[in-house]
Structure formats: structure tokens, C-alpha cells
Amino acid sequence: SQELEQSPQSLIVQEGKNLTINCTSSKTLYGLYWYKQKYGEGLIFLMMLQKGGEEKSHEKITAKLDEKKQQSSLHITASQPSHAGIYLCGAAPGGTSYGKLTFGQGTILTVHP
Amino acid sequence: SQTIHQWPATLVQPVGSPLSLECTVEGTSNPNLYWYRQAAGRGLQLLFYSVGIGQISSEVPQNLSASRPQDRQFILSSKKLLLSDSGFYLCAWGRGNLAKNIQYFGAGTRLSVL
Numbered sequence: 001s002q003e004l005e006q007s008p009q010s011l012i013v014q015e016g017k018n019l020t021i022n023c024t025s026s027k028t029l030y031g032l033y034w035y036k037q038k039y040g041e042g043l044i045f046l047m048m049l050q051k052g053g054e055e056k057s058h059e060k061i062t063a064k065l066d067e068k069k070q071q072s073s074l075h076i077t078a079s080q081p082s083h084a085g086i087y088l089c090g091a092a093p094g095g096t097s098y099g100k101l102t103f104g105q106g107t108i109l110t111v112h113p
Numbered sequence: 114s115q116t117i118h119q120w121p122a123t124l125v126q127p128v129g130s131p132l133s134l135e136c137t138v139e140g141t142s143n144p145n146l147y148w149y150r151q152a153a154g155r156g157l158q159l160l161f162y163s164v165g166i167g168q169i170s171s172e173v174p175q176n177l178s179a180s181r182p183q184d185r186q187f188i189l190s191s192k193k194l195l196l197s198d199s200g201f202y203l204c205a206w207g208r209g210n211l212a213k214n215i216q217y218f219g220a221g222t223r224l225s226v227l
Contacts, residue, residue, distance in 0.1 A: 033215065042119075042203060042218040043157075088157070092214065100147075100172070101216060103157040 002027045002093050004104035012110045018077050021107045023089035025070040032072045033090040033101065034063050043088065046074075076109075084111045115140035119204050119219035126226055132177075132191040134222050136204030139185065144206040146187040147216060148179055151201040163187060199226045 003026040013019050023032070031050050035043040047056045052067025060077045076083055086108050090101040116139045126132060138144055148160045159172045161179035169179050176195050180188045187204060201223055207216040 031214070035218075040201070040221070040223065042220045043205075045215055045217060048215055090157075090216075100159055100162060101157075102159075105156045 002091060002102045004089055004091055004102055006087075006089060006104035006107050008107060009105065010108040010110070012112065013079050015080060015111055015113050016078055018075065019079055019109070020076075021074040021087050021109075023072045023074070023104050025091055027070070027093070029065065029067060029070055029072070029091055031092045032063075032065055033092075034072070034074055035088045035090065037086040037088060037106070039086070079109075079111045081111045081113050084109055115206070115217065117204060117206055117217060117219040119202075119222055121222060122220065123223045124225070126194050126224065128196055128226055129193045132189070132194050132198070132224070134189040134202055134204075134224075136187040136189075136219055137185055138206045141185070141206070141208075143184060144208060145214070146181060147205040147207070148187065148189050149203045149205065151203060151221075153200075157203065161189070194226045196226050199224055 005024045007022050011019055033048050034046040036046055037043045047058055047063045049063055049065035049072060052065060055064045062075045065072045086106045088103050088106045090103045092101055119136050146163045149157045150160055151157050161169055161171055163169050163181045166181055166184055176198060177191050201221050203221045204219040205216040207214045
């Protein structure tokens with residue numbers, strides 16, 4: 001089965017700093033999803049990456065997919081307290097998987113004002 | 114637009130009691146539906162998924178069951194809760210049967226079994 005490893009597990013930054021979260025898959029990535037979760041709440045969809053080299057941005061958050069390395073990175077520029085939360089990557093095994101997703105353990109981001 | 118509802122938001126149940134969590138989706142038809150559990154370790158574990166009415170696939174053997182009595186309704190149940198059933202339960206919906214399937218999540222139910 002596919003496994004996703006996220007690093008770091010937690011991150012504390014000062015407001016205004018840039019940061020990067022990585023997600024590495026044990027198998028080929030056919031679709032990589034990034035979600036954000038506030039504690040005790042549901043997951044909010046951020047971005048989906050499908051092709052190697054693909055890069056997408058949403059406000060100050062940019063995600064890239066490196067197909068060869070089976071890895072995705074999430075970069076936040078000029079972090080704000082509103083960026084705080086748990087970031088999770090999810091991946092689908094491909095084929096007729098009915099979109100079943102495997103998730104990483106998450107990265108807890110704290111942004112100090 | 115599509116919305117997904119889960120209830121209750123919080124539930125405290127004694128060991129051995131039954132469980133019923135409900136999830137409904139609005140604004141779409143024939144969605145794929147999913148139940149996940151998020152334990153203290155933060156990772157999400159897929160419990161069940163459904164591609165149509167009455168069609169349920171279980172991913173992990175456990176004390177829970179799922180049913181889909183209507184197209185946009187997904188129910189998670191248990192006849193007798195265990196302490197290990199405590200956790201944060203999330204329902205999600207999506208479309209398609211390929212890797213390109215964005216899932217949208219409900220607000221979750223916090224279950225505490227005492």
C-alpha cells in the first residue's frame with residue numbers, strides 16, 4: 001500500500017517568514033492533494049497536482065510536484081497567523097481506485113505574530 | 114454549490130452503547146462517499162467508501178459498519194462501542210473513479226467513548 005511521509009512533523013515560525021513542507025510517497029504519484037485543517041474541524045482543499053513539474057498557487061501558498069522524486073512540496077511565502085493549522089497531503093493509488101486517498105500524518109504549523 | 118453536513122458535532126457515549134453518525138450531501142447526485150477516522154496521531158484512516166446506494170466497501174476490519182440508504186446519505190454505525198472507537202470522524206464526498214478525484218470534507222464528529 002502507498003505511504004506518505006510528511007516533514008517536518010511540526011513547524012513554528014515568526015509571522016512574515018517563508019516555510020516549506022514536504023510530502024514523499026513510497027510509490028508512484030498519480031495525483032497529489034494538499035489540505036489544510038484547523039484543529040477540531042474538517043479538511044479544506046487547497047490544491048491538486050497531477051503532472052510532474054506541475055506547480056500551482058493559491059494566494060501565498062505554492063505547491064509543486066516532482067514526479068521523479070515522488071515528492072511534493074508546499075511553500076508559504078510571508079506567513080501569517082491565518083496560515084496556522086495542520087497541513088495534510090493525500091495521494092490516490094491510481095487506476096480504478098474510486099478516489100481512495102492515503103494521507104500523510106500531517107504537519108502542524110504555528111505562526112507567531 | 115455543493116455542501117456536506119455531518120452530525121452530531123460532538124458525542125460522548127459509554128462503552129457498549131450503539132452509535133449512529135450521519136452525513137448528507139447537497140447539490141450533487143451520485144457522489145462517491147467516504148468515512149475517515151482521525152486518531153490522536155493526526156493521520157486520516159479510510160474506513161468505508163461507497164460508489165452508490167447500498168454499495169459499501171470496507172477498508173479496515175473493525176467494530177463499525179456503514180450504510181448508504183439514499184444517494185446522498187451515508188451513515189456510520191456500531192452496535193457496541195469500544196474505547197478504541199474514540200476519535201474524530203470525517204465524512205467526505207467526491208466524484209469519479211480515477212486519481213483525479215478531489216474530496217470535500219464535512220466538519221467532523223468528535224466521538225469520546227468512556
